[in-house]
Amino acid sequence: VNPDGLANFVIIADERWVFRFARDDHSRQDLARERAVLELIRPRLGVSVPDFTPLGNDGVVSPLIEGTPLYRHDLLRLDGAAQDAFAKELASFLHMLHAVTAAELEAHGLGALLPGATRDEWRARFEQAEQALAPYLWADQRAWLADLFAPLHDGRLAMTFEPVLIHNDLAPYHILMAPHRSTTRLAGIIDFGVAGAGDP
Secondary structure (H helix, E strand, O other), X not given: OEOOOOOEEEEEEOOOEEEEEEOOHHHHHHHXXXXXXXXXXXXXXXXXXXXXXXXXXOEEEXXXXXXXXXXXXXXXXXXXXXXXXXXXXXXXXXXXXXXXXHHHHHHOOOOOEOXXXXXXXXXXXXXXXXXXXXXXXOHHHHHHHHHHHHHHHOOOOOOOOXXXXXXXXXXXXXXXXXXXXXXXXXXXXXXXXOOEEEOO
C-alpha cells in the first residue's frame, strides 16, 4: 500500500501492477479525466505514461513504470553530462505535451481552462498566502514571498498565453528516473489527474 496518494488509494501488487481507487467523488472525476488525457497523449509521447485499464467507475489498474522519483539530491549525484541528458529528455517530453492544442483538448471534452489563468486568481492566491502562511514565516521568507509575487502586482508579468495541454502537477515525485544506467534517464511521467488547458 502506498499511503502518499492524496486523491487516490494506491496499491502496488507484485511489483508489477499499480491499482488506484478514487477516495471521493472529486477524485473519481479526476481519474476519469486522467484516463481521457492519457488516451489522447500516449501515442505521441516518447516517454512512458500510465496505461490504464478501468476497474468500474472507481478505479484503474496499470503496469508499473519502473523508476524512482526525481529527487534533487539524486539528480545532483549524476555527472554534468548525465544531468544535461536528463534535462534534454524532460524538455522533449514537455515540448510534445505542449504541442497538444486547445482545439484538440476541446474536441476530446478537455477544453476547460484550468484555474490560475488570470491576474485576479493569482492575486487571490497571494492574499491567501499572506493570511494563512505569512504569519508563520520569518522576515526573510515573507520578503521572498512578496518578491515572488512582485511582477504580478506591478504588471511586469504578462498574463497572456495560448492555452495548450499542461501536466499541472509536474513535481519531482511524478517524474521517474530510470532505475539502472541505460540509454535513457527518464523512465516515465505519472499522475495526470489535474492536467488540462493552461499556460505552458
